[in-house]
Structure formats: structure tokens, C-alpha cells
Amino acid sequence: MLVETLTQDNIKFINVFGEISFENHSEFKESILRNILGEESIIIFNMEKVTYLNSMSLGIIVKAYSESKKQGKKFVLCSLQDNIKKLFSITKLDKIISIYEDREEAVKLFKG
Amino acid sequence: MVFLEKERILKRLVLKSDLDSLKRIKKESISISNKIFIDEEKKKDFILCIDEIFSNCILHAYKEEIGRVDVKFSIDKKYLKVNIKDYGIGIPIRYTRERPKLCNDVLCESGKGLFIVNNICDKLDIKHNEVSGTEVVIYFKKED
Numbered sequence: 001m002l003v004e005t006l007t008q009d010n011i012k013f014i015n016v017f018g019e020i021s022f023e024n025h026s027e028f029k030e031s032i033l034r035n036i037l038g039e040e041s042i043i044i045f046n047m048e049k050v051t052y053l054n055s056m057s058l059g060i061i062v063k064a065y066s067e068s069k070k071q072g073k074k075f076v077l078c079s080l081q082d083n084i085k086k087l088f089s090i091t092k093l094d095k096i097i098s099i100y101e102d103r104e105e106a107v108k109l110f111k112g
Numbered sequence: 113m114v115f116l117e118k119e120r121i122l123k124r125l126v127l128k129s130d131l132d133s134l135k136r137i138k139k140e141s142i143s144i145s146n147k148i149f150i151d152e153e154k155k156k157d158f159i160l161c162i163d164e165i166f167s168n169c170i171l172h173a174y175k176e177e178i179g180r181v182d183v184k185f186s187i188d189k190k191y192l193k194v195n196i197k198d199y200g201i202g203i204p205i206r207y208t209r210e211r212p213k214l215c216n217d218v219l220c221e222s223g224k225g226l227f228i229v230n231n232i233c234d235k236l237d238i239k240h241n242e243v244s245g246t247e248v249v250i251y252f253k254k255e256d
Contacts, residue, residue: 022134022167052156054163055228059221066219083156090231092218 003031011110012040013103019052020060029060036068036075043068044106048079053087065097074098078106119193122185128178129169129198137166137183141194144185148192150255157232158192158252164225165196165248173200173245191234191251199245207238 001018014035020028036043045061061077068075078100080088088094100106122144127133141162145155169181184195212226230236235251 021163022170023131052160054160054167055222055225056167058224062219062221066221083153086232087228090228091214091224096218 001028003028003035005035007038007040009111010040011042011044011107012036012038013044013046015046015049017049020050020057021052021054022056025056025060028057029063032060032064033067036064036071036073041073042110043073043075044100044103045075045077046079046103047077047081047084048103050084051081053084055087055091058087058091058093061097062093074110076100076106078103119186119188122187123183124185125183127181127183129174129181129200130178131170133181134163134166134170138163140183140185144192148187148254149252154252154255161229161233161250161252162194162196164229165194165250168203168225168248169196169198169200172203173198175201187254191253193252194250195247196250197241197245197247199241199243202240202244203238203246205240208240212236 001016001020001024004015004017006013006015012035014032045064065075076098079102080099085099088097088099100109123140125137125140127137138159141159145158149155149158166181173179173181179198179200182197186193207226212230214227215223229250233250234253237249239247241247
């Protein structure tokens with residue numbers, strides 16, 4: 001698993017590559033919670049290259065969302081693969097956390 | 113007269129409730145699902161279910177200790193079945209009596225694993241062992 005970040009116009013993009021599972025969940029948690037800090041008020045978590053996710057990883061994303069919200073930030077997801085979109089739907093997290101088809105759609109909405 | 117569907121055992125494993133065993137069981141699941149299923153989504157669902165149940169054994173069955181987990185993959189006329197059995201403290205009894213539910217707070221950070229499994233497999237049985245521990249049986253319908 002690899003986590004990359006990029007900041008552009010008050011938006012922080014967090015791009016994750018690979019599988020997020022029990023084996024690397026501590027590393028993922030530490031990385032994402034560190035990366036939601038900072039001055040940007042919008043965080044777009046790009047999951048295009050996330051190939052696998054389990055409930056533990058979902059819990060970490062939920063925590064990142066909740067912590068972002070506490071800091072007055074917007075935390076959204078984009079580019080979910082179908083198997084992962086399904087998990088967000090089953091757990092009803094897609095009713096709470098905004099999910100966009102792709103990065104461009106997410107950025108367009110924030111830029112108005 | 114009732115004919116019992118013959119069950120054929122594909123693989124039996126005696127494992128420990130640790131990460132190395134989790135990696136091993138995921139590898140075995142990939143191998144078996146590739147032999148039994150064609151649909152890629154089904155294969156992913158199968159692997160995820162086993163990951164979730166085995167992870168629960170690591171996290172909950174033996175508290176901070178490491179214990180034994182028996183896994184059996186089998187097929188019958190209708191299903192690919194996986195039995196995951198630990199000898200630990202036993203799952204809270206409500207899980208053996210009713211379908212897993214989502215916690216009231218959608219944003220709770222844990223406790224979604226069994227609910228996910230119940231929603232993506234075709235059948236799920238959860239029972240206490242006679243002496244101690246829990247056995248979870250996951251069923252996936254074989255493709256036509």
C-alpha cells in the first residue's frame with residue numbers, strides 16, 4: 001500500500017494505491033489521520049487504485065471522516081471500484097460520506 | 113427417505129489466530145475460489161468473507177493470546193462452504209440467535225464485519241462449540 005498526497009487550491013488529495021487490510025491497517029491509519037491535518041478545508045480521498053478493503057479499513061475511513069468533520073473540513077471519496085462501492089452501500093456509509101465518480105467531478109463541485 | 117447431499121472436503125487447515133495464518137488462509141481462498149467460481153465479483157466476496165471471519169478470530173477469540181483455528185473448505189451439490197472454528201471465549205450469544213445488525217450509529221468505527229459477511233454470502237451460520245469457542249460457516253452457491 002502506498003499513500004500519496006497533493007495539495008491544490010485549498011484541496012488536499014489523498015491517493016491510495018493497493019490493498020488496505022488487517023496486515024497494513026496500522027500504517028494506513030497513521031498515514032490518513034496525519035494527512036487530514038493541515039490547512040486545507042477540503043480533503044478528497046481518491047480510491048481509484050484501492051483494490052481491496054475490509055471492515056477494519058472502512059472503520060479507519062470513518063474515523064478520518066469524523067476527525068475531518070470535527071476540524072470543520074469536508075472529507076469526500078472518489079473513484080471507488082465496484083466491489084468497494086458495494087461495501088459503502090451495504091453499510092449505508094454512502095448516505096453519510098459523499099462519494100463522487102471521479103476526481104474531476106469532486107473538484108468541480110467544490111469549485112462551484 | 114432423505115438423501116444427504118454428499119460433502120467433499122477440498123482442504124483442511126489447522127492454523128493459529130495470527131497474521132501469518134490470515135495471509136495463508138487468504139491465499140488458499142484465492143486458489144479455491146479460482147477453481148470453483150468464474151464470476152470475479154463472487155471471488156472477491158468469498159475472499160472478503162473469509163478475511164472478515166478469520167480477522168475476528170485474531171481480534172476477539174483469544175483476547176491478547178494466540179490460539180488454534182480450524183478451517184475446512186468443502187463443496188456439496190449446491191454450495192462451496194467454509195467452516196472457521198476457534199476454541200476461544202465464544203462470540204456473544206446474540207450473534208448465534210439473530211442476524212448480524214449494523215450498529216445504530218452508521219459512523220461507528222467497528223462492528224461491521226459480520227454484517228458485511230451476512231450480506232454478501234448466500235448463507236451464514238454462527239454457533240457455539242460444545243466446550244468453548246465459535247464456529248462460523250459461510251456458504252456460497254456454486255455457479256450453474
